[in-house]
Amino acid sequence: MKIRIKRVYEKPAKEDGYRILVDRLWPRGLTKEKAKIDFWPKNLAPSTELRQWYGHDPAKWGEFKSRYFAELQANPELLQELLTQVRRGPVSFLYSSKEERLNNAVALKEYLEASKE
Secondary structure, X not given: OOEEEEEOOOOOOHHHOEEEEOOOOOOOOOOXXXXXXXXXXXXXXXXXXXXXHHOOOHHHHHHHHHHHXXXXXXXXXXXXXXXXXXXXXXXXXXXXXXXXXXXXXHHHHHHHHHHXX
């Protein structure tokens, strides 16, 4: 399972593979042409309520992941579609947050890697 994590505002690269936007909202100021998104499963992104509650507060990271993982488990059809893409080859999970370490792309990758074991 080869998953890269990349900020959507970074220039697309060949090694990105299949580019998956993992945010619920489209990134500000970015055109579809520049973003070069292959797949945008909006319903696999954290819910609006969860995203607003979290607010990128590092103290809430553990609880955010627990709640997000519960949301993912409630959406098995979309999760299966995502897993199909991940198994086909390299993918990049794209996110728009300025926070590079504690964001939903990191959490989603962690969830998928833990669920394959």
